[in-house]
Amino acid sequence: MEPGTGLRTERFQAALSTVEPGAADERTADWFQAVALGFHEARYDPKHISAVVEAYGQDGRWLTGVYDDEAPEYAWNPAAPVATYATMTHELNTGGALLPVHQITSVTVRPTHRRRGILRQMITSDLSRAKDEGFAAAALTASEAVIYGRFGFGVATSERTVEVDARGRLELTVPPSGTTAVADLAKLESLAPTIFRAHLERTRGAVGRQVGYAKRAAGLWGDLPEPEKDVRAAIHYSPSGTPDGYVSYKFLPWETEPHTLKVLDLVAVDDTARLELWRFLGSIDLVERITCPAAPEADPLPWALADRRRYAVKAHEDQLWVRALDPAAMLRARGFDADGALVLGITDSLDLASGRWLVQVDAGAAVVTELQAGDALPPGVPAVEMDAAAFGSLYLGGVSGQLLSAAGGVRGPADAVGTLDRLFAVSRAPYCSTHF
Numbered sequence: 001m002e003p004g005t006g007l008r009t010e011r012f013q014a015a016l017s018t019v020e021p022g023a024a025d026e027r028t029a030d031w032f033q034a035v036a037l038g039f040h041e042a043r044y045d046p047k048h049i050s051a052v053v054e055a056y057g058q059d060g061r062w063l064t065g066v067y068d069d070e071a072p073e074y075a076w077n078p079a080a081p082v083a084t085y086a087t088m089t090h091e092l093n094t095g096g097a098l099l100p101v102h103q104i105t106s107v108t109v110r111p112t113h114r115r116r117g118i119l120r121q122m123i124t125s126d127l128s129r130a131k132d133e134g135f136a137a138a139a140l141t142a143s144e145a146v147i148y149g150r151f152g153f154g155v156a157t158s159e160r161t162v163e164v165d166a167r168g169r170l171e172l173t174v175p176p177s178g179t180t181a182v183a184d185l186a187k188l189e190s191l192a193p194t195i196f197r198a199h200l201e202r203t204r205g206a207v208g209r210q211v212g213y214a215k216r217a218a219g220l221w222g223d224l225p226e227p228e229k230d231v232r233a234a235i236h237y238s239p240s241g242t243p244d245g246y247v248s249y250k251f252l253p254w255e256t257e258p259h260t261l262k263v264l265d266l267v268a269v270d271d272t273a274r275l276e277l278w279r280f281l282g283s284i285d286l287v288e289r290i291t292c293p294a295a296p297e298a299d300p301l302p303w304a305l306a307d308r309r310r311y312a313v314k315a316h317e318d319q320l321w322v323r324a325l326d327p328a329a330m331l332r333a334r335g336f337d338a339d340g341a342l343v344l345g346i347t348d349s350l351d352l353a354s355g356r357w358l359v360q361v362d363a364g365a366a367v368v369t370e371l372q373a374g375d376a377l378p379p380g381v382p383a384v385e386m387d388a389a390a391f392g393s394l395y396l397g398g399v400s401g402q403l404l405s406a407a408g409g410v411r412g413p414a415d416a417v418g419t420l421d422r423l424f425a426v427s428r429a430p431y432c433s434t435h436f
């Protein structure tokens with residue numbers, strides 16, 4: 001933290017103790033307890049922390065703790081940070097290249113230290129470092145929608161919580177394809193990342209996953225890093241016999257009315273595998289309702305159901321938030337479905353992504369030329385300007401420039417916004433099922 005605040009910042013990686021075999025080191029354990037405090041979770045059992053340390057190492061996470069050494073007598077553990085923050089890197093499918101993104105997670109500030117600018121200090125210094133390290137974009141999933149717009153993050157993907165009425169037979173109109181088997185959970189931990197990788201490579205908006213996902217899919221972890229005995233899973237195989245999708249789920253206690261099966265994770269390489277996994281779920285006896293969080297906004301399921309009114313959207317929420325650090329690199333990485341040219345300007349209060357670029361898309365790829373202040377605009381090329389957060393929202397095609405123009409985030413004449421929309425249009429809403 002800045003001098004004069006009385007606060008001290010440390011950045012480190014989760015580690016095991018060098019003196020107590022199998023335990024996390026104290027700094028790591030204190031950091032986890034502070035995160036639990038911030039998110040209203042139960043205090044960690046030390047054995048759970050050490051289980052997560054290894055996974056954090058595999059994820060390559062960096063942890064930040066902000067410490068207040070002036071804790072009064074009787075205060076909770078003075079060695080625990082008053083603020084936490086963590087980062088890691090995975091790839092984002094941009095519709096073109098897979099772009100490594102700087103992910104931000106585990107952000108908490110203790111109630112007694114809120115609204116003093118601690119988050120602002122942590123995130124602005126971290127974003128600058130990420131930019132210096134060469135990241136083109138940062139990303140996060142947010143606990144509240146009011147926090148990150150001010151830091152230049154825009155909602156780039158949304159997701160649905162879906163409920164399907166499974167009483168009687170769930171009939172699909174598409175012909176069956178491939179086969180489905182109840183999964184050997186012991187083998188799913190190693191198979192799930194392979195299937196997810198194929199999904200990532202084909203799905204605009206998908207982000208690589210932390211190792212905990214496969215452990216949860218296989219029932220090795222639940223909310224805590226302990227086996228969840230009620231988790232089951234199924235695998236779908238393509239007609240050639242390749243596993244191309246899995247679903248893990250649990251049947252909620254019998255007292256639940258109607259009898260409910262909850263999808264924990266559903267990953268499919270393509271629509272066929274996705275629908276076949278739903279066919280399987282809909283064929284399970286004694287199930288009256290299937291709930292599925294993290295379903296795509298552009299979901300083929302209701303269109304493939306003989307009775308589409310069995311499908312109800314119970315919630316629709318922002319999912320991935322994207323923040324530009326190097327807009328030109330982001331545009332070069334992105335895949336475009338239409339060709340054309342546009343001058344695109346970004347205003348950024350943190351000045352990490354400000355600038356103006358000539359974007360010329362040919363055969364789906366952009367040539368991006370930075371324009372300096374005072375440069376004349378290329379004749380005949382429409383120009384738009386937008387806030388950094390609006391660029392983050394537009395980037396994957398999750399919203400139109402016209403809508404953002406109505407909301408004030410994009411500025412320019414109607415024909416220029418029309419060009420922006422033709423260039424950035426995608427055939428299907430982006431989908432990110434990774435929460436972090």
Ligand SMILES: CC(=O)SCCNC(=O)CCNC(=O)[C@H](O)C(C)(C)COP(=O)(O)OP(=O)(O)OC[C@H]1O[C@@H](n2cnc3c(N)ncnc32)[C@H](O)[C@@H]1OP(=O)(O)O
Pocket residue numbers: 038039104105106107108109110113114115116117118119120121140141142143144146147150
């Ligand atoms: C990626 C993730 O991990 S998402 C998880 C975010 N964490 C949580 O939701 C846990 C509970 N909340 C918290 O721990 C804290 O309230 C935090 C982390 C959200 C904010 O930390 P603070 O240190 O209080 O934020 P800080 O003082 O830097 O505020 C920066 C600005 O954001 C605003 N702000 C921060 N949090 C909120 C909020 N929840 N609602 C409205 N405004 C907020 C502040 O008013 C301030 O505005 P200003 O710059 O115009 O003055």
